[in-house]
Amino acid sequence: MSEIPKSWSGYLRPDGRKGIRNLVLVVYTVECAKHVSHAIAGGEDDTHVIGFPGCYDNAYAIRLMLALARHPNVGAVLAVGLGCEYTQPEKIAETVRASGRPAEWFFIQQSGGTRSSVAKGKEIVARLREQIHRETPRVPMTLADLTVGCECGGSDGSSGLAGNPAVGAFFDLLVDAGGRAVFEETVEMIGLRGIMQTRAASPEAKQQLAAAYDKAERYCRSVRQWSVSPGNFAGGLTTIEEKSLGAFSKSGTRPIQGVIRVAESPGGPGLWILDSVPDEHFMQFGYTNPNDTEGLMDLISAGSQIVLFVTGRGSVIGSPVAPLIKITGNSATYRAMEEDMDFDAGRVLAGTMTLAQAGEELAGLVARVAAGEPSKPERLGHREYFIMYKHQETPALDAGCRA
Amino acid sequence: MKPRAFQIQPQDNVATLIEDAAPGAIEVIGAARAEFLATEKIERGHKVALRDLGANEAVVKFGVRIGHTTRPIGRGAWVHLHNLASDLDDRSSTLDLHTGAPTDTRSAYV
Numbered sequence A: 001m002s003e004i005p006k007s008w009s010g011y012l013r014p015d016g017r018k019g020i021r022n023l024v025l026v027v028y029t030v031e032c033a034k035h036v037s038h039a040i041a042g043g044e045d046d047t048h049v050i051g052f053p054g055c056y057d058n059a060y061a062i063r064l065m066l067a068l069a070r071h072p073n074v075g076a077v078l079a080v081g082l083g084c085e086y087t088q089p090e091k092i093a094e095t096v097r098a099s100g101r102p103a104e105w106f107f108i109q110q111s112g113g114t115r116s117s118v119a120k121g122k123e124i125v126a127r128l129r130e131q132i133h134r135e136t137p138r139v140p141m142t143l144a145d146l147t148v149g150c151e152c153g154g155s156d157g158s159s160g161l162a163g164n165p166a167v168g169a170f171f172d173l174l175v176d177a178g179g180r181a182v183f184e185e186t187v188e189m190i191g192l193r194g195i196m197q198t199r200a201a202s203p204e205a206k207q208q209l210a211a212a213y214d215k216a217e218r219y220c221r222s223v224r225q226w227s228v229s230p231g232n233f234a235g236g237l238t239t240i241e242e243k244s245l246g247a248f249s250k251s252g253t254r255p256i257q258g259v260i261r262v263a264e265s266p267g268g269p270g271l272w273i274l275d276s277v278p279d280e281h282f283m284q285f286g287y288t289n290p291n292d293t294e295g296l297m298d299l300i301s302a303g304s305q306i307v308l309f310v311t312g313r314g315s316v317i318g319s320p321v322a323p324l325i326k327i328t329g330n331s332a333t334y335r336a337m338e339e340d341m342d343f344d345a346g347r348v349l350a351g352t353m354t355l356a357q358a359g360e361e362l363a364g365l366v367a368r369v370a371a372g373e374p375s376k377p378e379r380l381g382h383r384e385y386f387i388m389y390k391h392q393e394t395p396a397l398d399a400g401c402r403a
Numbered sequence B: 001m002k003p004r005a006f007q008i009q010p011q012d013n014v015a016t017l018i019e020d021a022a023p024g025a026i027e028v029i030g031a032a033r034a035e036f037l038a039t040e041k042i043e044r045g046h047k048v049a050l051r052d053l054g055a056n057e058a059v060v061k062f063g064v065r066i067g068h069t070t071r072p073i074g075r076g077a078w079v080h081l082h083n084l085a086s087d088l089d090d091r092s093s094t095l096d097l098h099t100g101a102p103t104d105t106r107s108a109y110v
Helices: A031-041 A059-069 A089-098 A114-135 A159-176 A193-198 A203-223 A230-234 A240-251 A292-301 A331-336 A346-350 A355-370 A376-380
Strands: A008-012 A023-028 A047-051 A074-081 A103-107 A138-141 A147-152 A180-184 A256-261 A270-275 A306-310 A324-328 B004-007 B014-017 B024-030 B034-038 B047-049 B058-061 B064-069
Touching (some): A008 A355, A023 A031, A023 A059, A031 A047, A031 A074, A031 A114, A047 A059, A059 A074, A059 A089, A147 A240, A147 A292, A159 A324, A159 A346, A180 A292, A193 A203, A203 A270
Parallel strands (some): A023 A074, A256 A270, A306 A324
Antiparallel strands (some): A008 A138, B024 B034, B058 B064
């Protein structure tokens, strides 16, 4: 195993946060602008794409896109619209510029067709890239400057035994080093109300945890959809309570500081829960996390410079904006999908390493990726994203803060 | 080598198989060390009962109740959707025992 970097060089943003990548982000505001946006970013390692498919806009999706556009790993933004949708690329560019980042926008309908719009976009991206390469100050970073998010997906019997506990051991190290750790999926904490309460760092946190739990349980009852999938059952998990316990073990053992909502960043160091469950409103709840990628978007919107994904059965997703590190507790999965899997926590089950050693080795991997080493999904070019209609009340920001 | 099953907490009444098991001897590791007989085939990742369980008894893993038995389960038997149900999720008991695939939306595939 190579040495764990204690410190590395990052990118200082005007809001004081530090990034581990210096990206140009292309943001499209309707499905109709998707092809042009991907063509603009095509072939560029440091140019990523996100976007929202709907023509009718959604406050939640706008907040999420703005949190990604002002993410510490993003240096500059190009917003691309078709020209008749509700979501306004000009407002996106304006808001990003107010954060101190260069940002531009255009409508395809005012720029000719596909080819002329792609050429225009590529010219803008080249200019933005040159500007952030020239102007972004470099700054030393340590684990204390990192926010790391984690979720799990494609879980099997190994995820709760090794994969998630290995992340828990790393999260304890990260929190003790002064960093921020964020985990989510309150619909995968069903059955654990009492256990969550005992982990609260304060009476306020305890109240936030109870409210988030109760909403998640009402949601599951209301839509009769519990967060377990056919693959989970085939892998040996039988009940949501069982899956919850395994999922919750990614939180480690440190106190939970509070609950943040999508597009909020943790209000201070320590361990935080991200509530991505929709709030009840006139259309009822809608859907929560329809797939793994949607959950990763939420964690990145909390300012996570790196996201961790625990998968027992294996997965081939990645993420834009923040590199994804894929962890499995199942050594057979690791061997079968080694080109996609970054970390084999199944060694804990085989008895060749302790959980504490797994946490330390994972900390080393996180630090190397933070220092610039590409994670496996990053190297493979995986940049899946998913932003959809959802309703969450405008956050009161009593726990977190807006990017 | 005998297939191994991992018991997380001493009070657990199920353990998780780390390797596929055929009927025969298995070794329990983790919170307890024991050796006993699996009475049927149990795949890796699935659970084995560590003692005889009656109907409607709590199933305990991680030291926490993960649901209740829907029929008596003998020591060494496979514990899954056919004999363990969530206290909350009433849909999971309708899923296919082996693939986990839903059976209640089959009529939509027309």
